[in-house]
Amino acid sequence: MTQTVAEPATERGRDAHGAGGRGMHLTLHVWRQTGPNEPGRLVRYEARDVSPDMSFLEMLDVLNEDLMAQGQEPIAFDSDCREGICGMCSLMINGIPHGPLRGTATCQLHMRTFRDGETITIEPWRSRAFPVLKDLVVDRSAFDRIIAAGGYITATPGGPRDANEILIAKPTADEAMDAAACIGCGACVAACPNGSASLFTAAKVAHLGLLPQGQPERDRRVLAMVAQMDAEGFGGCTLHGECQEVCPKEISIDTISRMNRDFLTANLRTADS
Numbered sequence: 001m002t003q004t005v006a007e008p009a010t011e012r013g014r015d016a017h018g019a020g021g022r023g024m025h026l027t028l029h030v031w032r033q034t035g036p037n038e039p040g041r042l043v044r045y046e047a048r049d050v051s052p053d054m055s056f057l058e059m060l061d062v063l064n065e066d067l068m069a070q071g072q073e074p075i076a077f078d079s080d081c082r083e084g085i086c087g088m089c090s091l092m093i094n095g096i097p098h099g100p101l102r103g104t105a106t107c108q109l110h111m112r113t114f115r116d117g118e119t120i121t122i123e124p125w126r127s128r129a130f131p132v133l134k135d136l137v138v139d140r141s142a143f144d145r146i147i148a149a150g151g152y153i154t155a156t157p158g159g160p161r162d163a164n165e166i167l168i169a170k171p172t173a174d175e176a177m178d179a180a181a182c183i184g185c186g187a188c189v190a191a192c193p194n195g196s197a198s199l200f201t202a203a204k205v206a207h208l209g210l211l212p213q214g215q216p217e218r219d220r221r222v223l224a225m226v227a228q229m230d231a232e233g234f235g236g237c238t239l240h241g242e243c244q245e246v247c248p249k250e251i252s253i254d255t256i257s258r259m260n261r262d263f264l265t266a267n268l269r270t271a272d273s
């Protein structure tokens, strides 16, 4: 293990908790890997004067500024919206996808969640279907291919129909909206001992399959998306339930049961036709 000392002492870091105030001191063990086919290792950094009000990603930003000031390569990690919407942030924090707070994406996690003096291990998602590209960045294009296989509806061109023309029962609309909350982060895969993508795929199948607009392709959708999920090398679901525990949108494992029912029904209907 290489020891590197970085002290985040930039103005940005100090300003976040008041001039002259003392912040937290953290020891970070961060996965560093120069490329997909290179060996990786945990590298130790000392992060000093960290504001409790910083987000986890801001803490890494400050660390990176310091690394660059010292002429070192910054730590590569994914982020985009930084408000729990896009699903890009994807860090394994002390062995838990997105860290210790339930229903919280990495970008919404604040340093006050941790104790002063704590050691934090930061790794990328670990899954055969999500190969590491660099440091903490993994390739999640397998999810894109599952969506491309069937995560859409066919709509007739022309003016949109009035929304009130299509009546949907409130419980059904709520269930569809809950499933649609999936941000495609991949935490469910990272947490699953089998590396299964069932919660993600089930959420995408459910949010269209529950609504009238999703009915024409319902059977074709579930068959194609499950087939693509298998083809990507994700493991099978054996109902461990780890996925729903770490999902930042708290999507229920019941969604997988719904997908399995849809899959069986679609298979029967296809066999009949």
Ligand code: SF4
Pocket: 181, 182, 183, 184, 185, 186, 187, 188, 189, 199, 200, 203, 243, 246, 247, 248, 249, 250, 251
């Ligand atoms: S189901 Fe939850 S954990 Fe899985 S990709 Fe969607 S939001 Fe992320």
Ligand code: FES
Pocket: 078, 079, 080, 081, 082, 083, 084, 085, 086, 087, 088, 089, 105, 106, 107, 108, 183
């Ligand atoms: S950066 Fe978009 S959800 Fe975290």
